[in-house]
Amino acid sequence: EAQVTQNPRYLITVTGKKLTVTCSQNMNHEYMSWYRQDPGLGLRQIYYSMNVEVTDKGDVPEGYKVSRKEKRNFPLILESPSPNQTSLYFCASSLDGRGNTEAFFGQGTRLTVV
């Protein structure tokens, strides 16, 4: 089954404790991205990757890092989480980055930073 898998689904952590949210897709997609969703603000793109070893900032990259060492994986790293990063996070993938394909989203990771 074609899918995007995020882990963990829920996470409560403390300020400053580094964490990684994993994202994996099994569709051999070139394009992957991370979004955060906050009430009243909709989905905002954090980072995206056009292919292996190619990543770029989205609209709200501050406080986040990503890597794309393999095509299937696109982890989101919070080096020093802060309470304003409490949010619902989604990973998404598309066949390519040319804008002409449907996006597949993961189930989401609800992160709480206290």
Added chain:
Amino acid sequence: DAKTTQPPSMDCAEGRAANLPCNHSTISGNEYVYWYRQIHSQGPQYIIHGLKNNETNEMASLIITEDRKSSTLILPHATLRDTAVYYCIVRAHSPAAGNKLTFGGGTRVLVKP
């Protein structure tokens, strides 16, 4: 990307067709109309997209007016599981446009028994 306008909410009876309107009066000739939905706190789900012609798949039909300034998503036989927020998005197919999806307010659809 062109801006879209959708009603904030609508109710629909189970088993009946749900017709979701979207206005996109500033759409450009190379921009497609996409529809996604998000069931409570789950990841958004792609439904359908089109450029000029009407489109149909196993989930829904998309009717685009001849002037392309508006469209309607049709769920032919709504079920309770179709309760979700539905987003209409207009975007170009080009490397410059990239794949970033900009979700507006959407229409909150409640399917009632």
